[in-house]
Amino acid sequence: MPSIPPAPAxxxxxxxxxxxxxLLGEFAYxxxxxxxxxxxxxxxSTSGLPRADADHASAPRPYRLAVPGSHVYRFSARxxxxxxxxxxxxxxxxxxxxxxxxxxxxxTLLRLPGDTLGHLLRELTAxxxxxxxxxxxxxTAAALADLxxxxxxxxxxxxxxxxxxxxxxGFSATDARRWTxxxxxxxxxxxxxxxxxxxxxxxxxALATADRLYEDELPARVRQAFARAVTEQDxxxxxxxxxxxxxxxxxxxxxxxxxxxxxxxxxxxxxEDDDLRVPQQSVRTFLNVSRPAARTVKLPLSVLNTLVWRxxxxxxxxxxxxxxxxxxxxxDADPFLHEETRVVLLGEVASVTVEHPLYDRxxxxxxxxxxxxxxxxxxxxxxxxxxxxxxxxxxxxxxxxPAGRCLTTxxxxxxxxxxxxxxxxxxxxxxxxxxxxxxxxxxVFSPHGENAVVVFDEQDVPARLAVKDxxxxxxxxxxxxxxxxxxxxxxxxTLLTEPPDFLPQFIHTGLFVGVFRYLAPLCAxxxxxxxARFWTLAREEVLRYQRRFPxxxxxxxxxxxxxxxIGRLCLNRNRLYADGYRDRAERPHAVVxxxxxxxLHAG
Numbered sequence: 001m002p003s004i005p006p007a008p009a010x011x012x013x014x015x016x017x018x019x020x021x022x023l024l025g026e027f028a029y030x031x032x033x034x035x036x037x038x039x040x041x042x043x044x045s046t047s048g049l050p051r052a053d054a055d056h057a058s059a060p061r062p063y064r065l066a067v068p069g070s071h072v073y074r075f076s077a078r079x080x081x082x083x084x085x086x087x088x089x090x091x092x093x094x095x096x097x098x099x100x101x102x103x104x105x106x107x108t109l110l111r112l113p114g115d116t117l118g119h120l121l122r123e124l125t126a127x128x129x130x131x132x133x134x135x136x137x138x139x140t141a142a143a144l145a146d147l148x149x150x151x152x153x154x155x156x157x158x159x160x161x162x163x164x165x166x167x168x169x170g171f172s173a174t175d176a177r178r179w180t181x182x183x184x185x186x187x188x189x190x191x192x193x194x195x196x197x198x199x200x201x202x203x204x205x206a207l208a209t210a211d212r213l214y215e216d217e218l219p220a221r222v223r224q225a226f227a228r229a230v231t232e233q234d235x236x237x238x239x240x241x242x243x244x245x246x247x248x249x250x251x252x253x254x255x256x257x258x259x260x261x262x263x264x265x266x267x268x269x270x271x272e273d274d275d276l277r278v279p280q281q282s283v284r285t286f287l288n289v290s291r292p293a294a295r296t297v298k299l300p301l302s303v304l305n306t307l308v309w310r311x312x313x314x315x316x317x318x319x320x321x322x323x324x325x326x327x328x329x330x331x332d333a334d335p336f337l338h339e340e341t342r343v344v345l346l347g348e349v350a351s352v353t354v355e356h357p358l359y360d361r362x363x364x365x366x367x368x369x370x371x372x373x374x375x376x377x378x379x380x381x382x383x384x385x386x387x388x389x390x391x392x393x394x395x396x397x398x399x400x401x402p403a404g405r406c407l408t409t410x411x412x413x414x415x416x417x418x419x420x421x422x423x424x425x426x427x428x429x430x431x432x433x434x435x436x437x438x439x440x441x442x443x444v445f446s447p448h449g450e451n452a453v454v455v456f457d458e459q460d461v462p463a464r465l466a467v468k469d470x471x472x473x474x475x476x477x478x479x480x481x482x483x484x485x486x487x488x489x490x491x492x493x494t495l496l497t498e499p500p501d502f503l504p505q506f507i508h509t510g511l512f513v514g515v516f517r518y519l520a521p522l523c524a525x526x527x528x529x530x531x532a533r534f535w536t537l538a539r540e541e542v543l544r545y546q547r548r549f550p551x552x553x554x555x556x557x558x559x560x561x562x563x564x565x566i567g568r569l570c571l572n573r574n575r576l577y578a579d580g581y582r583d584r585a586e587r588p589h590a591v592v593x594x595x596x597x598x599x600l601h602a603g
Contacts, residue, residue, distance in 0.1 A: 007132040013096070015131040019124065020098040021089035023163045024065070024075060028085040030570040031593060033109060035085075038062035038074070060088055068108045071095055081535055081599040083568070084517045098163075099124060112576060119581040123167030126176065130166040131157065134182050141401040141410040145460070149381060149391045149453075150287040153280050154184035156395055160449070160518050162306055162571050168283065169304040169581075170252070179248055179279060186276035186289050189297070190247060192254075193230050193240040194354050194373070195266040201241055203350040204321045210241055213350045213377065217295065218242075218273060226270050233265050242270065243352040243375040246284065246299045253302045254373055257356065281395065281450050284310045285378075293383050295349070298376040302368055307574050308587055311371020314355055316471040319494035320348035320376050323470050326491045330443070336436055343433035344384045344455065344466035350377040366583035381453060381466055388458035391466065394430075394511075395449030398518050408519065409526040414460040419527035420537065422461065427541040429454060429462040434507055435545045439555040442477030442484055444503045445470075448510040471495070473510075477503055479558075504561045508598070509569045509590075512538070535599035542600060562602070565595040 027033040039062065060076040067073070076091035095101070099121055106112040112120070134157055139147075144155060158165035168176060177183055201210040214223055227237040245254060254267070261267045275294065277286035284301040288294040300311040324347035331337045331345055354373035359365055381391045392407075399407045412422045430447070437443045445451070445467050453466035471494065476484060478497040498505075520534040539562070546556055573591040575581075 011132050011135060015128050015135055016098060017089045017092065017096040019128055019131060020092060020096050020101060021087040023098045025077065025085035025087040026161060026163055026572055029083055030573055032573065032576065033065060035063035035065045038064055067105045070104045078521060080517065080521050080531055082513050082517050083596040086521055116576065116580040120164065123164035123169060126168055127164050127166040130176065130180065130182055138402050141405040141407050144399060144407055145410045145414065150278055150289055152392060152396055154181045154278065156281055156399055159306055160398055161514055164575065165306060167305055171303060175248055180283060181279050181281055184278065186278050188272040188275065189244040189277060190250060190272050191226065191242050191244050191270040193226065193242055193268040193270055195240055198261065198266055199241040199352055199354045200318060201352050202318055202321045204325050207350045214242060222273050229270050230268055233268055235265055241352050244297055244299065246301055249299065249301055257372060293380060295377040296380055298378060300371050300374055307571065309368035309371065311368055312374040312376065313371050314353050314360060316494055317351045317353040317374045317376060319490050320351045320471045322488055322490045323494060324348050326488055327470055330441055337433055341433040342464050346379045346381060346466055346468040348376045348378050348470060351375065364585050367585060367587055378468060385455065390456045391453050393450060394452040394454055394515055406522045406526055408522060411460045412527060416459065417461065419523065419529050423529065423537050426462040427538050429464050431541045432545050433465050435542065438503060438559050439552045440483065442481040444475050444506045446473035446506045446510040448514045475503060475506060500558045504559050505567060507561065508566050539600045562600050563598055564601045566598050567592040568594045568596045
């Protein structure tokens with residue numbers, strides 16, 4: 001029996017209190033819970049968007065939440081932009097256990113069915129265990145600022161919005177201690193040889209053949225060992241494609257579900273390669289720490305985490321290199337993107353897709369069974385960095401150390417700039433390329449904290465943006481636009497399309513709601529930048545872009561980023577009500593419930 005060291009009681013209860021505060025805040029933001037103000041002054045200040053009254057609105061106020069037949073919970077919370085709630089963990093009384101709260105409130109306040117409650121408790125317990133582990137080894141903000149991109153990933157605390165952010169249903173306790181980013185344990189990946197009757201290769205023009213990819217990725221000695229392993233099975237190596245596989249996925253999913261193909265020699269187990277890799281925050285994507293300039297590999301993982309099974313859909317995996325080529329073409333042909341913003345687009349340059357002979361032909365089966373085996377090779381960030389530049393995921397800017405110091409505060413201090421000047425640089429790095437893709441090309445990224453990377457100069461000043469995960473997080477305008485007339489058919493068939501009035505939602509939700517909603521109050525408390533001023537700076541950057549390109553005026557109206565209110569996307573409601581934990585034939589979409597005031601609107 002493997003030894004799993006118990007978490008100290010004090011650490012567990014402290015993490016539980018923090019998670020309960022997050023639950024109360026995010027459920028209140030999504031309208032799942034409706035806390036009542038304890039005083040009349042609070043009632044007048046809960047409009048959700050602080051502007052002129054920013055400092056007043058962001059002060060903590062007392063609230064109460066009654067569970068019929070049980071406790072009346074009391075806590076203090078600050079309100080912020082987009083209707084944000086920031087609950088003070090130390091203010092919660094009389095109980096601070098989020099699991100007990102769910103057990104108490106599921107039938108009255110939350111109206112959750114028993115099956116959803118059971119799985120949700122498991123996800124939250126796993127999240128708590130991960131939070132405890134992270135807290136026990138949490139470095140200071142100063143130490144965090146000195147880490148490289150790969151090392152930094154292992155210290156981040158996960159999705160700020162989703163309460164069950166590290167549920168990873170399917171992982172055992174031992175798996176979580178081995179295969180999660182907070183484990184920070186480099187590992188070698190095994191490879192498989194899959195017969196070309198099951199596997200398909202796709203690559204950008206520079207990687208038009210699988211052999212070209214393998215020459216880059218694998219030393220000659222390893223390629224020879226792989227070919228020898230296939231030959232020893234009395235098979236021709238030229239009839240096979242090679243791809244790495246997550247060890248957990250091989251043991252839990254591939255070996256049992258591809259048992260017939262393994263028996264027939266269509267799937268052959270290969271040795272490990274030579275490189276050590278560590279998982280990123282997405283868990284299924286591995287950075288190469290032996291060769292930082294080598295490509296990142298994105299692998300399917302039949303684990304339920306952050307709303308979806310973390311597999312690789314066949315169609316999107318096949319199309320990834322074509323989408324990369326198209327996105328790169330837009331960037332390279334546009335002087336503003338290529339020369340001024342110097343935006344980095346980390347291309348998904350090659351893929352191997354393996355279809356299951358049965359599951360992939362049955363459209364009604366749960367989608368997790370159609371995303372079992374494959375690999376996407378993605379460009380790493382390192383080769384794009386100039387000397388002394390440093391890359392950090394956008395999510396890192398929200399990280400707060402045990403003493404309460406935010407990484408952003410540390411970086412502003414190191415830069416020597418005034419906080420508002422530093423924030424202007426941040427907005428200038430992030431917004432212009434995103435806005436240009438939206439307004440000029442009707443193409444929008446979802447720049448959330450894990451997919452957006454900030455490149456900093458040698459003084460830790462934000463300089464430019466890098467973006468990844470094109471196939472999953474790029475959407476096109478459904479309305480015909482001249483700039484989209486030449487989109488390759490494979491790209492158009494793969495990328496999702498949305499009405500023009502919904503496209504700005506991806507920037508709002510991914511960047512403003514998903515990151516800046518949390519960063520603004522941190523900057524107010526630690527850097528002395530009022531929340532109203534934070535949002536004014538962001539709005540000014542949007543307007544600066546619009547003044548730069550007056551010929552796109554109609555697009556600014558078509559894709560109205562400055563509208564008075566936006567739809568309230570509700571990620572937690574997906575799990576609680578829309579989807580629960582039932583298997584679906586298609587991947588779920590986030591719920592939109594009501595609207596919230598837009599802090600970029602000039603009211």
